[in-house]
Amino acid sequence: QDEDYGLGREATDKEIAGWNIDVPPSGEGLPDGSGSVPEGKEVYQAQCQSCHGADGKSGQMDRLVGGKGTLASDSPVKTVGSYWPYATTLYDYVHRAMPFHSPQSLSPDQTYAVTAYVLHLNGIVDEGTTLDANSLPKIKMPNRDGFVRPDPRPDVDAEACMSDCKSGK
Amino acid sequence: QDEDYGLGREATDKEIAGWNIDVPPSGEGLPDGSGSVPEGKEVYQAQCQSCHGADGKSGQMDRLVGGKGTLASDSPVKTVGSYWPYATTLYDYVHRAMPFHSPQSLSPDQTYAVTAYVLHLNGIVDEGTTLDANSLPKIKMPNRDGFVRPDPRPDVDAEACMSDCKSGK
Amino acid sequence: LPLPISQALAASNGSGNLAPNVPKWTLTQGEPILSPPYGHPSRFEDGVVRTPTDLTPTKTSSWSFTPLQDMNGTITPNGLVFERHHGGVPDIDPDQHQLMLHGMVEKPIIFDMAEIKRFPQVSMKRFLECSGNTLTEWKQPTGKTVQDTHGLLSCCEWTGVRLSTLLRAAGVRDKAKWILAEGADAAAMTRSIPMEKALDDALVVYAQNGEALRPEQGYPLRLILPGFEGNTQIKWLRRLEVSDAPYMTREETSKYTDLMPDGSARQFTYVMEAKSVITFPSGGHTLPEKGFYEIRGLAWSGRGKVTRVDVSVDGGRNWTQAKLEGPVEPKALTAFRLPWRWKGGSALLQSRAIDETGYVQPTLQALIDVRGLNSVYHLNAIQTWEVSSDGGVSNVHV
């Protein structure tokens, strides 16, 4: 069962470094570099606001800002600010997938900066903030503890009534 | 199980007549009309010989003539004359599928005639023959009794030897 | 000489290709072989295609639906398998595609496609469903057809190597509990997969219904996690990183989490629970007359085999057990069928799947009672189709 098939070859550190782009909550893998809120505003205005709006609320694409306090309402607004549990996810996602038409084109400094700016728009960090590999994982997001695990399903216990059942609901 | 699904409708005699083109060995379904060997030669030359050759042997398409006595040889030649067990099959097939580019275009008279001609080329009927619904099914084809039924297979009884077997054959 | 039969009949009857006439396509040679070498459906089936959602602002992060109302049996032909991409469909040269396996392993490895195909192979028929399937149906009946309401659902025979085989080749370290799977598309799509699933029935596949994976299904390589929500089954798979903790990617935090009425959200809700839907008659069909019809549909469960499907024609008051087409495979679409006589008048058609864990597909109200109206994903409620007295069929809530 644990036969050595002799297939594949050892990946080099350099090869791994080129592809290992993820940033988990521990911050592992965050690159050197840093970016400030004002620098992030520049990046955002040049590369993001056409899709996400100047305020992060009014773009054609996903809303990035606002919604705090709405999650338990009838019309919840889920954004980076109101919903996302980790700031590392923002760095990770922006670097891997944004801007939409040029994924992985932002430098580490640009990514730290625009991450700081989006957090600032959400009132999570103040205007003087500079983010780097050390500070980013430490940010406590408002909805950090909003998630339930493990999956509590099955969460309904229907019966297979066969005749004269209560119809529908 | 024998539920009446009420699907489909009764086919009329006229509808059936239009599609019921097969001619089995009994001759059932053969139409009125007749055709002679000389008439068949005309049909053949006009509509068949371009593909099957003037003599029924030398065309690009299936050979129709000859091969008698070859079935048990190393190089059997299977034709209408040497192999086919029923003359009705010839009428049936020529009407349903020939000429190749205009199937079902021959009239009954033409079909009787060209059937007679192909049989004549094979030495099965003589030049004076005229075929019709009555005479066609009575023709005894040379290889009428050449077919074995039912299927005698399985006809080999291989063993699943697992080791040190006689290799290959 | 008289007219040949076929021409005589054609002359005698106006209705062209119907009996007693010999249809025109019988009277002339058809198309040659290899018309074309890789075949396609009849032009008379041109309407049977995937259809787009109108809910996304881009067409590269978007989805399309499988036309279930026109299909029969349990296999989805590759050309009709639903799509859900976040960065479009990449055009990958398989000779330049690699799979990297690293992280908490003894030996990080890179495989090329030829190497992956040499590993011991398995095939299994398994369904694929987006956890967003049916999401428009929480508040009111929205989709017109079963393609609209349930079309993020397909089922193929997948062939590849068990993920556990690859993990053993790299040597997973003791504390490893999660695997990040990443795609080579423009979204570099990533999800965290529990080690338990990876070692159970997870596959890394390169073939789908006999041939190579389709581009929109992850060509040349994708993850298959039988019974899990579609988004986790990473397409264009390029990287697997083993870890002791989940990665909290955007698709498992911002998306694919299920918001409850109290404002909390369920996370890592992977399993697609038992569900079924009637595909005939379904929204948009019309019954031409009273009489015999067979009610037909599909049932599936991410927890294993479907063991029973019940059908109601009176909106859930009375139920009859339908017949299942065998062999029933776990985590695969299962066809069910029930004979029915439509006597005219209105009828409310429903189906209800039960799986091998005993779980019974719930009503929509039962789901809403627990989850409210804003959890978006995992709507696996009983679907109702109303047959009205004119034979028209439409989507209703009861």
Add this chain to the structure above:
Amino acid sequence: LPLPISQALAASNGSGNLAPNVPKWTLTQGEPILSPPYGHPSRFEDGVVRTPTDLTPTKTSSWSFTPLQDMNGTITPNGLVFERHHGGVPDIDPDQHQLMLHGMVEKPIIFDMAEIKRFPQVSMKRFLECSGNTLTEWKQPTGKTVQDTHGLLSCCEWTGVRLSTLLRAAGVRDKAKWILAEGADAAAMTRSIPMEKALDDALVVYAQNGEALRPEQGYPLRLILPGFEGNTQIKWLRRLEVSDAPYMTREETSKYTDLMPDGSARQFTYVMEAKSVITFPSGGHTLPEKGFYEIRGLAWSGRGKVTRVDVSVDGGRNWTQAKLEGPVEPKALTAFRLPWRWKGGSALLQSRAIDETGYVQPTLQALIDVRGLNSVYHLNAIQTWEVSSDGGVSNVHV
């Protein structure tokens, strides 16, 4: 600001899309959904297509082969199902297609397509093989690839109505023993079917792998006779006539009869006997290096389930039982697999299927001993592929 990682790496390494570079298809949006609405394979799979025979003088009475050497699993995608037509592929309007059922019945009936689809439905995965499959291989190894030698073979999930259901609707008379099945193509293809088969597992199908039958498979309606030779499974089915005797059509006299050395010919040899073939490695493949490979292939029997497949790597001297992929269905392609280490040097690969009747797939010589060299059809012998010391694989007789 420094260069982004992806660009820095691209600059540092010439090999484009390989690690550590980020491949170009990750750096830009891919194709939108519905590109196209009915999907097709990747352009990198353009070579995986049906190929023609060179034995026929016309292309409308001809055949094409399924590319088994490039396939995995047991389903044949509809675009790759082998073809055998005698008058080309008709372009049939399903609204103008009818099925007539007449002869020795209580009530002759005409059905339109909509009516046929309303009957109780069944689906089953069954193989389809032309009895002429492998016919070039009697005297010497001829085909280069397994597509050439065994490509008149496919397997689909077929959906339709049991022929017995239709026969009961018409009421078959007591003395009825045969049924003539006729197609609406230019060959008006006809075969006589024994009543016993018609009442056993014969189907009249309109769907194939989930969608409508393909034109080259008989759209909109065909007969499926599981385990019988392909020619009997009349495509473009328009007529069924019930009778007390066989019809002796051209295709069951001139053709599809098996000439024995004594000059007699076997007739109505319907069943496709147990057969198997290794598809990897097979003719035309090249093993790139010594080491681990999995020997893979397909096995099938017209008499029921495949119960065992043995594999030899030394030309039939020693055999090892291969693993079968389940669930094994009767009269369906069954995948078998066996791990193997190629140590270099020459190897003679063979497979041998055994079915539930106990029938063992024979050697070619055993067949020739009984049937001579001129019976044309039903060559179900063990196939040999030779791996030579340079890793090339070719078709040989041992």
